Amino acid sequence: MTHIAVVDYGMGNLRSVAKAFEYVAPHARVEVTRDPAVVASADRVVFPGQGAMPDCMRELEATGLREAVLQAAREKPFLGICIGLQMLFEWSEEGGVAGLGVLPGKVLRFPSQGMMDADGRKLKVPHMGWNQVYPVIDHPLWRGIATDARFYFVHSYYPEPGRPALVAGYSLYPFAFTCAVAQGNLFAVQFHPEKSQAAGLRLLANFVAWDGAYDGAGAFS
Numbered sequence: 263m264t265h266i267a268v269v270d271y272g273m274g275n276l277r278s279v280a281k282a283f284e285y286v287a288p289h290a291r292v293e294v295t296r297d298p299a300v301v302a303s304a305d306r307v308v309f310p311g312q313g314a315m316p317d318c319m320r321e322l323e324a325t326g327l328r329e330a331v332l333q334a335a336r337e338k339p340f341l342g343i344c345i346g347l348q349m350l351f352e353w354s355e356e357g358g359v360a361g362l363g364v365l366p367g368k369v370l371r372f373p374s375q376g377m378m379d380a381d382g383r384k385l386k387v388p389h390m391g392w393n394q395v396y397p398v399i400d401h402p403l404w405r406g407i408a409t410d411a412r413f414y415f416v417h418s419y420y421p422e423p424g425r426p427a428l429v430a431g432y433s434l435y436p437f438a439f440t441c442a443v444a445q446g447n448l449f450a451v452q453f454h455p456e457k458s459q460a461a462g463l464r465l466l467a468n469f470v471a472w473d474g475a476y477d478g479a480g481a482f483s
């Protein structure tokens with residue numbers, strides 16, 4: 263029975279994430295936890311959360327979970343969601359604070375003015391709602407998901423990876439921004455799979471089935 267730890271550092275209600283995993287993996291043990299030892303012993307780790315980057319980084323430190331998260335991100339199937347993706351990078355424009363630095367690159371804010379869609383309509387920040395996601399690599403977590411599937415987003419900031427090979431998928435708002443990254447045992451998404459109906463549940467099921475292997479050479483042929 264696979265043991266999934268959902269890291270709870272006190273930022274946001276993680277029930278929806280846990281419930282989605284319980285639904286796609288009824289035989290898994292899904293544990294929302296604040297205990298670094300549980301994160302260390304779990305088979306796979308989910309790193310979600312919501313809120314502002316400085317608060318999230320502070321709480322991760324205060325709860326003593328930082329080291330366990332860093333270690334899990336290096337060695338077992340690891341899924342970052344929303345701010346959980348952003349925290350993996352080196353720096354965020356939100357508060358100008360350092361992230362965990364597991365991935366090279368930074369997190370930037372969408373411009374608050376002047377963004378328009380193809381029909382000339384004003385685009386608001388935060389980017390909130392359903393948007394198409396375009397996978398750019400052949401990765402186990404994308405299996406069974408259409409190449410233009412829609413996922414649910416709520417965010418004002420987006421990652422800019424320091425290495426192009428990290429990009430697993432992008433979305434348009436209105437420019438192309440990275441909304442999914444992959445590196446070895448780690449996959450992270452800016453959207454909310456737990457709120458994205460069939461496509462989101464498929465991604466979570468793929469994560470539960472994933473052995474954590476990805477050699478970084480998954481370009482579509």
Ligand SMILES: NC(=O)CC[C@H](N)C(=O)O
Binds near residue numbers: 312315
């Ligand atoms: N939904 C959220 O928690 C948003 C995360 C982050 N503060 C952003 O705006 O991108």
